[in-house]
Amino acid sequence: MSVKDEMENRLQAAFEPTELEVVDDSDSHRGHAGHDGKGESHFNVRIRAAGFAGQNRVQRHRMVHKALGDIVPRIHALALDIDV
Amino acid sequence: MTDTKTRIDETVKTNDVVLFMKGTKDMPQCGFSSKVAGVLNYIGIEYTDINVLADEDIRSGIKDYSDWPTIPQLYVKGEFVGGCDIIVEMTLSGELDGMFETNGITFDKDASNKIREANG
Numbered sequence: 669m670s671v672k673d674e675m676e677n678r679l680q681a682a683f684e685p686t687e688l689e690v691v692d693d694s695d696s697h698r699g700h701a702g703h704d705g706k707g708e709s710h711f712n713v714r715i716r717a718a719g720f721a722g723q724n725r726v727q728r729h730r731m732v733h734k735a736l737g738d739i740v741p742r743i744h745a746l747a748l749d750i751d752v
Numbered sequence: 753m754t755d756t757k758t759r760i761d762e763t764v765k766t767n768d769v770v771l772f773m774k775g776t777k778d779m780p781q782c783g784f785s786s787k788v789a790g791v792l793n794y795i796g797i798e799y800t801d802i803n804v805l806a807d808e809d810i811r812s813g814i815k816d817y818s819d820w821p822t823i824p825q826l827y828v829k830g831e832f833v834g835g836c837d838i839i840v841e842m843t844l845s846g847e848l849d850g851m852f853e854t855n856g857i858t859f860d861k862d863a864s865n866k867i868r869e870a871n872g
Binding site: 740741 | 784
């Protein structure tokens with residue numbers, strides 16, 4: 669399974685989001701630090717879920733980090749756009 | 753507390769604004785660190801830059817200390833503020849200005865407004 673699919677599965681299961689988009693942006697970082705040549709290093713996530721209500725920015729990010737678990741240390745970069 | 757944790761604790765509590773980053777404020781070595789340092793530099797914040805690439809203990813220790821898996825990380829008055837996405841969002845919404853004002857940290861408000869005008 670690709671890292672992108674794995675991320676989508678975990679986020680889907682954790683938050684039942686109303687919107688979820690995971691973009692593997694690795695190609696646009698090809699050739700510089702963190703890109704290992706194989707891709708699957710840089711990801712952008714846009715997620716909207718009711719569960720983020722009442723949580724501040726830092727808490728929202730921590731919730732997503734937690735749901736992604738061991739994927740986070742495996743990738744180089746993760747850009748998050750989180751809202752309700 | 754471990755030595756590393758004590759060092760981090762002292763650093764964030766004895767300096768008003770601390771940025772843990774890859775590279776230095778004058779020579780960032782990662783796009784995300786560069787973005788945050790760029791904002792702080794542009795709006796004239798006086799801050800302490802800690803290059804995690806130069807210290808492996810800090811590099812791994814700061815992630816546990818903050819319960820945050822990525823670099824950069826911004827601290828103001830000992831409090832964790834966020835990483836790159838959060839700092840950019842707070843810059844554009846004006847929340848970052850508010851936080852600096854609340855904490856009595858001087859910065860160039862005109863420069864901050866210019867960022868918002870350019871990205872409005």
